[in-house]
Amino acid sequence: MEPILALETMKEGHDGSGLGLTLKDLGGEFAKLKKYPVLSGICSRDGKKLLDDYMKRAGFRLKHEWTPKIAPKKGVVARDHYFARAYDYPASCANLPMKAKEDLLMNTRLALRCLGEKDESIFAFSFYPDVITLKEVGDPLEVAEFFGLDRDRISAKIVLAQGRQNTNYAIYLYACHPFFIQGFCSMTNGENTAFVPIREYLSGRGFPGYMGYNSDSEVFTHILHYTVRQLGYPLHYYKDVITPLKAAEIDRRPDAGAVRLMKQSLRSLCIDGPNMVIGFTPDGTCFMVQDSKKLRPGVVGGAKGKYALMSEECGVDRAIPERERAKDIFPMKYDMVIVSPDAQEVRVWNQQQG
Amino acid sequence: MEPAAGVRLDNNHKLSLREFPYIVRWRDDRCKRCGRCTAVCPVKAIEATVKVQRTVTSSGAVPTPTAVRTVTQVVEQVTDMERYCVGCGSCTLVCPNEAIEPEFNPQNKLLHYKNKGGDAYKRGGRRNDPALSTLDRLKFTRISMLTDPALDAGRHEFRVRSLLGRVLPPEELPLVMENGRLAVDKSSGKFIPPVREIFPIMIGSMSIGALSPPMWEGLAMGVAYLNEVENIPVVMCSGEGGMSPRLLRSKYLKYFIIQIASGYFGWDEIVRAIPHMVEDPAAIEIKYGQGAKPGDGGLLMAQKVLKLIAKIRGVPQFVDLASPPTHQTKYSIEEAVAKMIQSMSMAWGFRVPVYPKISGTKTAKAVLNNLARNPYAAGLCIDGEDGGTGAAYNVSMDKMGHPIASNLRECYLDLVKQGKQNELPLIAAGGIGKKGNLAANAAALIMLGASAVAIGKYIMQTAADCFGDEYNRCNLCNTGKCPRGITTQDPKLYRRLDSDKVAERVVEVFKSADVELRKIFAPMGRSTEIPIGMSDGLSIDDKAIAERLGISYAC
Numbered sequence: 053m054e055p056i057l058a059l060e061t062m063k064e065g066h067d068g069s070g071l072g073l074t075l076k077d078l079g080g081e082f083a084k085l086k087k088y089p090v091l092s093g094i095c096s097r098d099g100k101k102l103l104d105d106y107m108k109r110a111g112f113r114l115k116h117e118w119t120p121k122i123a124p125k126k127g128v129v130a131r132d133h134y135f136a137r138a139y140d141y142p143a144s145c146a147n148l149p150m151k152a153k154e155d156l157l158m159n160t161r162l163a164l165r166c167l168g169e170k171d172e173s174i175f176a177f178s179f180y181p182d183v184i185t186l187k188e189v190g191d192p193l194e195v196a197e198f199f200g201l202d203r204d205r206i207s208a209k210i211v212l213a214q215g216r217q218n219t220n221y222a223i224y225l226y227a228c229h230p231f232f233i234q235g236f237c238s239m240t241n242g243e244n245t246a247f248v249p250i251r252e253y254l255s256g257r258g259f260p261g262y263m264g265y266n267s268d269s270e271v272f273t274h275i276l277h278y279t280v281r282q283l284g285y286p287l288h289y290y291k292d293v294i295t296p297l298k299a300a301e302i303d304r305r306p307d308a309g310a311v312r313l314m315k316q317s318l319r320s321l322c323i324d325g326p327n328m329v330i331g332f333t334p335d336g337t338c339f340m341v342q343d344s345k346k347l348r349p350g351v352v353g354g355a356k357g358k359y360a361l362m363s364e365e366c367g368v369d370r371a372i373p374e375r376e377r378a379k380d381i382f383p384m385k386y387d388m389v390i391v392s393p394d395a396q397e398v399r400v401w402n403q404q405q406g
Numbered sequence: 407m408e409p410a411a412g413v414r415l416d417n418n419h420k421l422s423l424r425e426f427p428y429i430v431r432w433r434d435d436r437c438k439r440c441g442r443c444t445a446v447c448p449v450k451a452i453e454a455t456v457k458v459q460r461t462v463t464s465s466g467a468v469p470t471p472t473a474v475r476t477v478t479q480v481v482e483q484v485t486d487m488e489r490y491c492v493g494c495g496s497c498t499l500v501c502p503n504e505a506i507e508p509e510f511n512p513q514n515k516l517l518h519y520k521n522k523g524g525d526a527y528k529r530g531g532r533r534n535d536p537a538l539s540t541l542d543r544l545k546f547t548r549i550s551m552l553t554d555p556a557l558d559a560g561r562h563e564f565r566v567r568s569l570l571g572r573v574l575p576p577e578e579l580p581l582v583m584e585n586g587r588l589a590v591d592k593s594s595g596k597f598i599p600p601v602r603e604i605f606p607i608m609i610g611s612m613s614i615g616a617l618s619p620p621m622w623e624g625l626a627m628g629v630a631y632l633n634e635v636e637n638i639p640v641v642m643c644s645g646e647g648g649m650s651p652r653l654l655r656s657k658y659l660k661y662f663i664i665q666i667a668s669g670y671f672g673w674d675e676i677v678r679a680i681p682h683m684v685e686d687p688a689a690i691e692i693k694y695g696q697g698a699k700p701g702d703g704g705l706l707m708a709q710k711v712l713k714l715i716a717k718i719r720g721v722p723q724f725v726d727l728a729s730p731p732t733h734q735t736k737y738s739i740e741e742a743v744a745k746m747i748q749s750m751s752m753a754w755g756f757r758v759p760v761y762p763k764i765s766g767t768k769t770a771k772a773v774l775n776n777l778a779r780n781p782y783a784a785g786l787c788i789d790g791e792d793g794g795t796g797a798a799y800n801v802s803m804d805k806m807g808h809p810i811a812s813n814l815r816e817c818y819l820d821l822v823k824q825g826k827q828n829e830l831p832l833i834a835a836g837g838i839g840k841k842g843n844l845a846a847n848a849a850a851l852i853m854l855g856a857s858a859v860a861i862g863k864y865i866m867q868t869a870a871d872c873f874g875d876e877y878n879r880c881n882l883c884n885t886g887k888c889p890r891g892i893t894t895q896d897p898k899l900y901r902r903l904d905s906d907k908v909a910e911r912v913v914e915v916f917k918s919a920d921v922e923l924r925k926i927f928a929p930m931g932r933s934t935e936i937p938i939g940m941s942d943g944l945s946i947d948d949k950a951i952a953e954r955l956g957i958s959y960a961c
Contacts, residue, residue, distance in 0.1 A: 243931065245940075249939040253827065285588060286586060286588075307588055314588070317575060318576050318828075319828050324932050344933075
């Protein structure tokens with residue numbers, strides 16, 4: 053509930069059109085289910101049957117199901133069934149390497165999405181071990197109360213929460229931040245003006261997960277996934293991909309040769325917009341990164357073990373009021389703030405110095 | 407009945423002035439008979455002649471009409487189609503009293519008659535179609551408004567740059583991890599194609615020979631200044647016909663794209679200079695076609711092949727220099743294109759991007775797909791039907807070719823389908839700046855998928871005041887009688903042109919285009935990279951075009 057209350061304090065910065073929550077490193081009833089993939093989504097009564105049939109046919113065995121205790125709220129239209137279900141892998145896949153398992157999980161999620169997208173009978177947001185995603189349209193605080201998050205025992209070490217659904221595209225559940233793909237998750241503040249060329253580039257990579265794009269911000273997550281998982285670059289090169297340096301600046305980097313080539317080859321993924329991106333990677337590293345002109349706000353504050361990465365300082369004040377405020381970090385245009393897993397260490401990586 | 411012969415009082419054997427594309431309006435009352443207009447007319451369409459006038463006067467209280475015959479000097483337009491007024495307006499420029507001016511005659515029948523002796527009409531210039539092109543109808547409609555702040559074209563940092571050269575897909579980059587950082591794996595032996603960072607508007611191929619020495623020199627000086635002083639990396643293509651031996655050996659060569667076309671003119675000199683080059687050229691362009699005259703080779707008329715041109719091109723003087731329509735030694739796209747690209751790459755040790763130029767055509771995609779599979783192909787230049795030329799048959803110019811907008815767009819979308827849109831840059835040409843909207847046309851093509859655009863006619867018009875337009879004005883480039891001194895090798899004519907002034911204008915044109923591009927990109931929220939393929943930013947008020955280009959319809 054804490055992040056949502058923080059979100060509430062930043063109300064002036066979002067339009068309250070929806071709430072998206074991605075929880076990672078789960079506690080509570082999921083604490084002992086960490087190795088099992090959790091499917092998060094929403095379905096109708098018909099959709100539930102479709103989903104059950106599909107998962108059964110695919111060989112997934114249901115281990116545990118969590119459903120929010122819905123408290124009806126004015127302004128939030130309740131759907132039939134909200135769920136987070138932990139499954140056991142199909143027997144044939146139990147011993148596959150993690151990469152292959154990730155592909156299986158993603159393809160299953162995409163298949164469910166396709167199955168239920170047309171009549172909105174199934175929404176599948178994430179299917180990955182130790183991750184839960186909740187999304188609904190409406191005022192974030194009301195949606196949180198609607199989900200009963202103020203009463204539930206559900207907890208997580210990493211919580212990504214976003215209160216705006218979409219800037220320029222239709223309000224739709226799949227357009228709601230945060231976006232998730234194979235352990236990578238991000239949410240964004242700002243408009244992505246380079247959306248169409250980026251979408252076309254990602255769609256052409258031949259990777260089935262690069263689809264959807266109901267929101268211009270979804271590409272940020274996919275670029276992250278492409279950079280780190282597909283290309284195998286260390287996380288900080290995400291900054292070089294989305295906001296490439298000038299030629300003269302690259303010349304000063306110790307890895308100039310590689311960065312120069314990357315800039316050319318990944319030219320289509322330059323974001324170019326007023327954006328701030330917050331996200332996490334499968335190992336639990338969280339980060340915040342700005343567009344090349346820092347046209348959007350962003351602040352990181354906290355203490356060892358607990359850090360908040362937020363759009364506005366008032367949100368951090370609400371979440372971690374006891375921190376030493378002088379140590380707050382306001383990343384500038386060349387910076388990438390990287391919080392190590394378990395919030396043990398915060399590092400500011402400067403793009404100019406590499 | 408026998409036709410009338412001898413003196414024909416009915417003048418039925420003559421054409422009336424209404425048949426001519428331009429009718430010269432001459433004002434008797436203003437003319438002081440200085441003769442400058444008749445002297446300057448490049449086609450001798452007007453001549454000084456005499457007329458007998460009968461004037462009846464009367465004086466006194468009672469009418470006493472008296473007829474007086476006087477001989478008057480007049481300026482008269484000839485009615486010989488071989489000397490038709492081209493409407494250049496040189497006469498108006500030299501007239502001290504504003505007594506003469508050609509006027510366009512939309513009902514003209516030039517094409518009915520301009521084939522005397524079975525010689526089909528040849529001219530220079532561009533397609534005679536003054537209609538608004540698709541490029542000029544495209545609007546930029548996706549403006550960053552209240553949802554997000556727009557950029558400030560005047561204050562924010564902008565990088566209006568593009569890439570020329572084959573770009574490796576990220577999956578193929580030879581990168582390895584070293585101490586937590588990526589590094590280029592030199593031991594991999596992977597070929598990394600050369601790539602140049604350029605300004606997205608380049609000067610297209612116009613040869614020494616087609617252009618006069620001061621014109622070419624002016625362009626070249628302007629380009630060098632833009633690079634060296636203004637930090638705007640504009641590149642310029644030589645056209646077919648070689649380059650000055652000194653330029654080939656100078657440090658400025660890096661700003662020039664050398665063209666090789668089917669006549670290979672000038673390449674003796676270029677090959678001889680290779681061992682002495684201190685810089686690599688920006689690129690090599692292999693010309694397979696030209697938008698203004700698809701299916702036709704280059705053509706430099708004999709009257710333009712004077713001593714300098716003959717020397718640079720390695721040919722005798724005063725002979726027509728016709729490059730064949732195709733490269734004669736090649737027979738198939740797979741073999742022809744690949745071999746030429748390979749050969750040219752090899753000549754410069756694979757350090758120079760080599761790309762072909764074709765005329766806009768429905769078959770462009772076939773060429774593109776061939777290039778997409780060739781790892782040495784550095785791009786593709788597509789020259790649309792509105793491109794210009796120094797000499798061609800009128801029918802080729804007016805009726806042959808493909809508009810650039812949809813041709814470029816379908817090629818780009820084809821690359822998108824293959825995921826190769828960033829690997830093979832597309833250069834669009836033909837009709838950019840037709841109505842003067844250089845930056846807007848360039849930006850529109852970029853948003854349809856071009857990595858860069860090339861201009862020719864526009865820079866001749868803006869930098870050297872070329873008279874030519876889409877009403878067949880002037881278009882004398884093929885005759886060597888360019889009244890502005892742009893496309894002539896006659897020193898008496900080209901001394902009218904000051905190469906320094908041309909260079910100055912080139913710099914002004916590109917500096918203002920740079921500003922205008924920012925003014926377009928800023929409200930659309932683009933500043934770090936040019937918006938290649940950002941088709942959601944474009945709209946047009948025609949549903950069919952919108953559908954064809956895959957953009958939105960706005961009205």
